[in-house]
Amino acid sequence: xxxxxxxxxxxxxxxxxxxxxxxxxxxxxxxxxxxxxxxxxxxxxxxxxxxxxxxxxxxxxxxxxxxxxxxxxxxxxxxxxxxxxxxxxxxxxxxxx
Amino acid sequence: xxxxxxxxxxxxxxxxxxxxxxxxxxxxxxxxxxxxxxxxxxxxxxxxxxxxxxxxxxxxxxxxxxxxxxxxxxxxxxxxxxxxxxxxxxxxxxxxxxxxxxxxxxxxxxxxxxxxxxxxxxxxxxxxxxxxxxxxxxxxxxxxxxxxxxxxxxxxxxxxxxxxxxxxxxxxxxxxxxxxxxxxxxxxxxxxxxxxxxxxxxxxxxxxxxxxxxxxxxxxxxxxxxxxxxxxxxxxxxxxxxxxxxxxxxxxxxxxxxxxxxxxxxxxxxxxxxxxxxxxxxxxxxxxxxxxxxxxxxxxxxxxxxxxxxxxxxxxxxxxxxxxxxxxxxxxxxxxxxxxxxxxxxxxxxxxxxxxxxxxxxxxxxxxxxxxxxxx
Amino acid sequence: xxxxxxxxxxxxxxxxxxxxxxxxxxxxxxxxxxxxxxxxxxxxxxxxxxxxxxxxxxxxxxxxxxxxxxxxxxxxxxxxxxxxxxxxxxxxxxxxxxxxxxxxxxxxxxxxxxxxxxxxxxxxxxxxxxxxxxxxxxxxxxxxxxxxxxxxxxxxxxxxxxxxxxxxxxxxxxxxxxxxxxxxxxxxxxxxxxxxxxxxxxxxxxxxxxxxxxxxxxxxxxxxxxxxxxxxxxxxxxxxxxxxxxxxxxxxxxxxxxxxxxxxxxxxxxxxxxxxxxxxxxxxxxxxxxxxxxxxxxxxxxxxxxxxxxxxxxxxxxxxxxxxxxxxxxxxxxxxxxxxxxxxxxxxxxxxxxxxxxxxxxx
Numbered sequence: 155x156x157x158x159x160x161x162x163x164x165x166x167x168x169x170x171x172x173x174x175x176x177x178x179x180x181x182x183x184x185x186x187x188x189x190x191x192x193x194x195x196x197x198x199x200x201x202x203x204x205x206x207x208x209x210x211x212x213x214x215x216x217x218x219x220x221x222x223x224x225x226x227x228x229x230x231x232x233x234x235x236x237x238x239x240x241x242x243x244x245x246x247x248x249x250x251x
Numbered sequence: 252x253x254x255x256x257x258x259x260x261x262x263x264x265x266x267x268x269x270x271x272x273x274x275x276x277x278x279x280x281x282x283x284x285x286x287x288x289x290x291x292x293x294x295x296x297x298x299x300x301x302x303x304x305x306x307x308x309x310x311x312x313x314x315x316x317x318x319x320x321x322x323x324x325x326x327x328x329x330x331x332x333x334x335x336x337x338x339x340x341x342x343x344x345x346x347x348x349x350x351x352x353x354x355x356x357x358x359x360x361x362x363x364x365x366x367x368x369x370x371x372x373x374x375x376x377x378x379x380x381x382x383x384x385x386x387x388x389x390x391x392x393x394x395x396x397x398x399x400x401x402x403x404x405x406x407x408x409x410x411x412x413x414x415x416x417x418x419x420x421x422x423x424x425x426x427x428x429x430x431x432x433x434x435x436x437x438x439x440x441x442x443x444x445x446x447x448x449x450x451x452x453x454x455x456x457x458x459x460x461x462x463x464x465x466x467x468x469x470x471x472x473x474x475x476x477x478x479x480x481x482x483x484x485x486x487x488x489x490x491x492x493x494x495x496x497x498x499x500x501x502x503x504x505x506x507x508x509x510x511x512x513x514x515x516x517x518x519x520x521x522x523x524x525x526x527x528x529x530x531x532x533x534x535x536x537x538x539x540x541x542x543x544x545x546x547x548x549x550x551x552x553x554x555x556x557x558x559x560x561x562x563x564x565x566x567x568x569x570x571x572x573x574x575x576x577x578x579x580x581x582x583x584x585x586x587x588x589x590x591x592x593x594x595x596x597x598x599x600x601x602x603x604x605x606x607x608x609x610x611x612x613x614x615x616x617x618x619x620x621x622x623x624x625x626x627x
Numbered sequence: 628x629x630x631x632x633x634x635x636x637x638x639x640x641x642x643x644x645x646x647x648x649x650x651x652x653x654x655x656x657x658x659x660x661x662x663x664x665x666x667x668x669x670x671x672x673x674x675x676x677x678x679x680x681x682x683x684x685x686x687x688x689x690x691x692x693x694x695x696x697x698x699x700x701x702x703x704x705x706x707x708x709x710x711x712x713x714x715x716x717x718x719x720x721x722x723x724x725x726x727x728x729x730x731x732x733x734x735x736x737x738x739x740x741x742x743x744x745x746x747x748x749x750x751x752x753x754x755x756x757x758x759x760x761x762x763x764x765x766x767x768x769x770x771x772x773x774x775x776x777x778x779x780x781x782x783x784x785x786x787x788x789x790x791x792x793x794x795x796x797x798x799x800x801x802x803x804x805x806x807x808x809x810x811x812x813x814x815x816x817x818x819x820x821x822x823x824x825x826x827x828x829x830x831x832x833x834x835x836x837x838x839x840x841x842x843x844x845x846x847x848x849x850x851x852x853x854x855x856x857x858x859x860x861x862x863x864x865x866x867x868x869x870x871x872x873x874x875x876x877x878x879x880x881x882x883x884x885x886x887x888x889x890x891x892x893x894x895x896x897x898x899x900x901x902x903x904x905x906x907x908x909x910x911x912x913x914x915x916x917x918x919x920x921x922x923x924x925x926x927x928x929x930x931x932x933x934x935x936x937x938x939x940x941x942x943x944x945x946x947x948x949x950x951x952x953x954x955x956x957x958x959x960x961x962x963x964x965x966x967x968x969x970x971x972x973x974x975x976x977x978x979x980x981x982x983x984x985x986x987x988x989x990x
Contacts, residue, residue, distance in 0.1 A: 156285050156286055156287025156288070156290075156312075156393065156443070156445055156471065157287060158393070158445045158448070158471075158501075159252070159255060160252070160253065160254035160255055162253070170408075172404065179252065180252035180253070180255075187368075187370060187397075187400065189400060189509070190396055190507050190509050190510040190513075191507070193509075200253065200254055202445070202448060202501045204393055204394065204397070204445060205340070205367065205368045205369065205394055205397045206367055206368025206369075206370055206371070206397065207368070207396060207397045207400070209393065209396065209445065209448050209449055209507055209510060210448045210449075210501045210502070210503075210507060212254055212500050212501060213499060213500050213501070213503075214500075216499040216500055217254060217499070217500035220499055220500070221257060224263050224267075224474065224478065225263065227263075227266055227267075227270070228260075228262045228263040228265075228266035228267075231265075231266035231269055231270070232262070232266070
């Protein structure tokens, strides 16, 4: 269960003793409870937010590493595709291996 | 949106789909557990892209769909009471109970409000001391920390006019129930990424080992799901059966420790009915005794409300992955989003609704992809 | 003490001589009262002091039982709509803005030139008069921009609790242009589906302004009279125009489904071409909403013959309201009545009508 989206912490505050923050989701901002990530996060960090709670800090290093691997793979796929010397005009069809 | 939009990249998605088709030497059958993942798969046509290499069976990962009928009836009973405001996530409003749904109760004068967060419901209780605020706490483990915090805070702040109607379910017992069924066809699982963000994935390791199924902790965007499918296919081709983490940007092996800690403090495991499946032991959460003053069933005496499921709805078979929505005789005819027979057609996460809203086009145009059950 | 009389001042004596009236001062309320709808002095004062100064049309000022206007020769287009939005005021406008622009647009979508509006208010007892003032001012401004005159009106007041602040009905009348007759059943395979601007803006603005979902976004309702864009299409496409419709409740998806059903054609959309501000995309992600179903108040869908699409887009983009105009799909003969969309990664999905309102979700 499911709908959790990443956002960037832009401000920190407390509601009594409950750690809260303002999180920016690409232009939309909301108050989010940071109680479950307060030891690890500060302003500028990204968190995954579900029903108004940050449930995890985004591991930006891991994200970068794995995404770069995916990009590389996708570029290799394109190169292989070209190497198969498919005649012009047929671009867009993929041969099933 | 950063850490979201990149995972919808068309080039990467197509390259992954190509790699999946290139790696698979046969069709592998796997199940995605979570409704949000079903939503993406059907909406983006991912099963179309991996056809022949992967057959996706949609699992019961829709806590709305599996909320037992009688819990819905209890919510309807509360909402109809004067002086009670029933607060809920939007998903629940159109789910049919035995006689009607929350929308219809609202039309008859019941007070029903959509909230985004359980803390919003608690705030409503603080601002309206003359009303009883009940929050319909539906969800998997992902939502439990939020609901636990709402109850914890209610007690800390001494808020007496707040209670929760609990309908929490947990994933591993459901997976075990599916795997031990004699007609199980699932060969690998894409585990629910946000459930694992909270819980970690250590509890899947014995399941993978015992049943020899790869379990890939997977995110929700097209690139996440395709990468998860690829990791599963690679393991299946090699005869492996390990737990792997695709959703590394959000999930760690131990999950979120403070969140699990508070959940354990406030809730305990309990036997739970899954709508359409039946009772799965120790698959649900219930408030611990010291918090029962916040339990709506106890507070309002709702134990007596019981319900029986309607006969024609095949939700159970769909939720267990035994039937594709398009194979159900009622699909698109007697059962549509306007007149749903069961929850999977109403809930936007339900497999039936996902098929109806997004996938009919392909289902109608294509010949059945799998041999076996033909439409009557 | 008795028997002592004090000297009355001359002023007091004069007042007594005029005769005694009720000493209780007249209630200068700052709120709407039931009396404002009763047709008596309070009603008349409301019309005279609060409506006429804003809705200054000769016909209205006559305060007859009905307005008499000259329609000239030819057919007229008439549309009516009621506005019940909550909250009454929001970034980018208020219920009055919608009430004028919404009905102006309904008339304009027929290719007709909007000319006159009537306004019916149902006010809730207790509504602050300054809210009413802001609504009427907004309606007057919108009417001036749209080039329409408000020629007839009515006001009723209902008891507290019966009207959510206020409800407004407007009826619009326009002159039909016999050479420009868009209609929902004219779409044909090969036509281009155009949108005149960003989608989802109004609906998300309203959601952000409501309590319960509590998020902040730098968005303002896109409510606007679309007449200049209709004029642009009249010039660039002319009689070949197929269909025009403004996607209000139910969003672009519902509007396209209606046209597809009426014309008995299929439609194919391209997800990568849908224009929307990042805030709309982000809010939809957060709430689990599909922007195709979110309400709009300042854009329209235009179906034009394929070969005229470029000219149509150029004419739309020449106007500030149409600067983000885009081609978003095409009309096909396959799957009549069904709208499908090619997704960003190359799959296809159905874009169906929803049974009711779209709801935020957590799953």
